[in-house]
Structure formats: C-alpha cells, structure tokens
Amino acid sequence: MSVLRQNRATKNWVIVAGERSRRPDDFKMVETAEPLPAHDPLCPFCTGNESQTPPEIMALRKPGSPSNGPGWQLRVVPNKFPALQPAGDLERREKYDFFREMDGLGAHEVIIESPAHNETVGTMSYAKVEQIILTYRDRYLHLEKDSRFQLVTIFRNNGLRAGTSLAHPHSQLIATPIVPARTRHLLEEAMRYYDDRGSCVFCDMIQEELRAKKRIVLETADFVAFQPFASRVPFETWILPQKHDASFGNISVAKAKKCARVLRRILGSLHRLLGNLDYNYVICTVPFKDADENYYHWHIEILPRLTTPAGFELGSGIYITVAFPEETARYLVRAIEDGGREG
C-alpha cells in the first residue's frame, strides 16, 4: 500500500508508491553516450574558444593572462541566449487592464566551472567546487546591489534529461525583477508556520530529521543533508545550513567552502552509486528584501532526473515517487562512507 506524505515546509503532498524494495541498480543511469573527451574543439566553453561566448564578467585565471583568452580556471559570462538582460525598464504594462507584461529585465549568467570538458561537480577536486560556490556568492553579492532585481536563482542542469544541451560543466544564475508566485507561496507557508509555532519550519525540519535519524545523509558542524520525508523523486537530497539563515547572500567565505565540500561529497557519492546521473540542483533562497527574515531558511535542493513528471504532477503538483527516502538515504550514506573523506 502506498502512502501520502506532506512536506511541512512547502505543504506539497507526494505519493510514495514503493511496491517493493529497490536496489540502487534499479535507478542506475544507462550509459548510452561515449565518454567525453577532456577537450572538444567544437565546444564554445572549451579553452581556445573564449571568443564564442560574450565577453567575460569575471574569471579566475593565471596572473597576467588576458581576459577572454586561455589560462582560466573558471569563467563567468553572460548567457549568449539570455532569458533576461540588464536593459529595459521595470514598469508593468497592462493591456486591457488584464494582460500583465514587462520588459525581460534581469541578468542571466553562465558559470563555466572548469576548462576540462569532461568533468562534473561530482568528479571535480574539492578546491574547484569551493571556487564554484565562492563564485556563486560573489555574483550574488554583486547582483544584490542592483536595485532593479529582487531575487537571484542559482541552478545547475546536469545532463540531457535535466534540460541542458551543453555537456561542458557549467551552472547558471538568473536575477529576476519580480518575486515568482511559487517563491511567494513558499514564503507564505513558512510565515504561517512561524505564526503558529514561533519557529522556522526548516529549523524544525532539521531538528526532527536529526531526531528521527532515518533520512540524514551527512552532517557537519555547519551543514546537514537529508532526503526529505516527502521527497518528490528518488534520491532527492537537501543541504541546509545548521544555523538559521534566510538568505544565501549571508553566507561567509568560510561557510561557502564548507558548503562546497558537502555538495561535492554528496554529488560524488550519487555518481558512484547511480552512474553519470542527470540532475538539477537549485539554491532556494529569499528575495533580497527578506534576507533577515526568521521564517525561511536557504538551502540547496538536488533533484535527480531518474523519472519523468507527467500529467498528474503537472495538474495536481503531487509527485508520485517509487522509492522511500528512508531506503535511498541508507544507500547514499553507505556510498558516502565507502568514498571516505575525499568522497
């Protein structure tokens, strides 16, 4: 018999229809593609092809190496096909007092994470992943200063099924001039919880997960990772700072490095366990103006794309998943332990 579970933070229900005990191999990605080369002369993100991207916003590069040429370790460039651009104005236009539209004002940046074409966060050195998270932080703090923007969403699409067409390791960020309805609903739910109980629902979730000890994946002094009680997909994993903080923008350099190590270790273990899996991760955070609220708690959501959401998910918002997080968390913990300190 299946069960319905509700995520107390998002209020979303899921159906866990785990008919039988599944082993990690049941979820393993089938490798259909040839292994990638370390360098692909046709890839616009590879060394030597810097002119194929818009000019770089920033880069970590060898001292003295000129911008937009080789010699870099990480580059941030505007997306060549931007969803939003820092131009236009903020005015909302209403046609017939009904259809609401505004300029596609915002920012859409690509973080090219490594010159090596065939890496991914789960296989990189810890130092490289630290650079990536520190770069997220830098860009966040920079974009936060622009009063036209309200929210920055940082995300990574790994693999075709996760919606990317470029194999070269990269993440993206989009700054929006509006607060999306989904974000507003999440904040409202968290605010109602705070109103009821006087505590942050995510802080409570961390406490209860640590107490239940069934879905914890990794715990350090600063971060905790678990597979949520109401996981939407098999191996969904959240990483949260132990100490309450609404906004990713408040993260210190030291903590950003620690966050990177946790992220790297989890993704590395997922890779070892499931093969070169397709996944998205997203940094869920508040609009700039809510950076110091006591009811939301920034975190990273890792969503493996092992299944395809269909009409029921689109219509109801209820995900049907085939695995209990208690079970998949156990597999992931074992993989993390097998990996040892260096993941």
Add this chain to the structure above:
Amino acid sequence: MSVLRQNRATKNWVIVAGERSRRPDDFKMVETAEPLPAHDPLCPFCTGNESQTPPEIMALRKPGSPSNGPGWQLRVVPNKFPALQPAGDLERREKYDFFREMDGLGAHEVIIESPAHNETVGTMSYAKVEQIILTYRDRYLHLEKDSRFQLVTIFRNNGLRAGTSLAHPHSQLIATPIVPARTRHLLEEAMRYYDDRGSCVFCDMIQEELRAKKRIVLETADFVAFQPFASRVPFETWILPQKHDASFGNISVAKAKKCARVLRRILGSLHRLLGNLDYNYVICTVPFKDADENYYHWHIEILPRLTTPAGFELGSGIYITVAFPEETARYLVRAIEDGGREG
C-alpha cells in the same frame, strides 16, 4: 529583448525569449520510432490480453460480450500499479508532531480509449473522443459520491517525453483524499481576484482573449480555446466552457460531446502541424465541495512536451519559453482551418 508575462489566473510568470520568428517546423517532433501496428500481442491493453489488466470497472462493449474479454470499444480498469487505492483510512498521522503521512487512499483508474493500438486522441473518430469524455464524466460522477475523496484529476500522457511507457491510447484519473497545495494556491489566487473585481478571473480571461483576438484558437457556442497570454510552453492550449462553471462534474452529456469535438479538432491539428507530438493534457477542476463556487472555472490544459523544464523552472516556477503564443496560435488556427470541419 525578451518579456516577462504573468498569467492573471495562476499568477505564474513566464519569460518569453523568442529571439527570432519560428516556423512550425522548428518545433516538429523528429520521428524516431517505427509506426505502431494496429495490434501488438505484447501490449496489455490490446484485444485478447484483457486478463493482463485488473478486472474492468466498466466497458463499452458489444451487447452480450462477456466482461474482461474481447468485443469492447473502451475499457476502464484500475491501474495495475496504483498510486492510490480505495483502501485504508483517512486519518493523518504525525510522527514527532511534524512528519505528516496518511494511507495511500484514493482511486487510480486507466481509461483504455480504443482497441486499436496505433490510435491517439488526435487521430480518432469524433465519436470515439465523445465516448472518452463521456467516460471521464461517468467516472467523475461515480467517484464524487465517495465521501473519502476530495478531488479527481483526469489526465493523459501522450508519448515517452510526456511520461508514459505504454503506447496504447489511454488516459488516467486519480482521486485524492486531500486537496493538493497547488490546487489550493490556485483557488486562493482566483478567490483574491474575485474579491477585488467581483468576477471570475477565467471568465474575464475569456472575455479579454476574445477582445484581443490574438491567441484564440477555436470558438464555438459552448467552448473557447486559446493559447494563454503567459503560455509556459510553445503551443500550450487551454479549452474552457464559455459559461462559468467551477467543476467538470457539472458538465451535461450534450456539452461533454461538444467539448470532445473541440479537443479532437485541436489535437488533430497539433498532430498535423507538429508530427506525432508528446503532450500531457489535464482537466483542471475544483475539489467536490467547491463545485458551485463563483471564482474558479474548470478547463482543459494541453501542454506539448517540446522542451525540457530545467533547474530554473523547478526552483522558481517561472517557465522560459521560446515562442510567442500570438505566433503559435496563428499557426494552429491555420492548421485547424486547413483540416476543415472534420479536423
């Protein structure tokens, strides 16, 4: 330059990043599979394999033909791998006063739409599609009588990218014992609009779409179909009853047949225009208890799966689409006109 648009009913924003004028061929599905046979001896939904499904709940069949054998035109059976089942109880359990769970109580039925393995709604006879919509209505009215259920979601997954593994034409319905958070948010937004303006936001949307005359796809005395101003995906199309009605459960037999003809004509035209496209459709309706509310308006949402939602969509709820509905609606209107009365 892209634009941000908000759907006034759902309050969801989308980004329309249409860099250049696209032609229908830019969206056409690449046919990779062999054409399907009319009968597949290995398909559990094909004639002769009736014993491979759970016993039928109802069927349209030749007078005198025995249940669960050949001779049917349409069958409704419980899903063999049900997400929810009509067993268990309604009590919500809370572990540690935090983790909310309940039995997977509900119903999950499959409507096998035709004995022909190689049909789809867009290529069936009008009479068959009428049977399908009338069957949705019958099952809805039946399940509505069960006081354990609160909402019925009827949906169709067409093709691999839309999340189905079985090619044989079928739809599904799931009755849930809870109101999903997504549905509640949609109702709340519609209620707030009603509170502001004293009218149903969907009724207003129909009026404004008819006035704008830019995204209307088809209009009959009883139904109107358009591609929403803030379409999430290329060729997203909504079908709404012209007259206000919150619940699909209120539809008459006569109107159900008319709805079927509109649905058939639109899907047939999408097929002619885009090839054998993958899509989901969902009947969006209210919980049973809200059947006579004045602020919501049942409708069918057709969502072609021509693109893959990625991390940004998952994190922010904002869809990035590459086509303006004004443009894709024009293509679809032309295809409908070319098809003539019989689609």
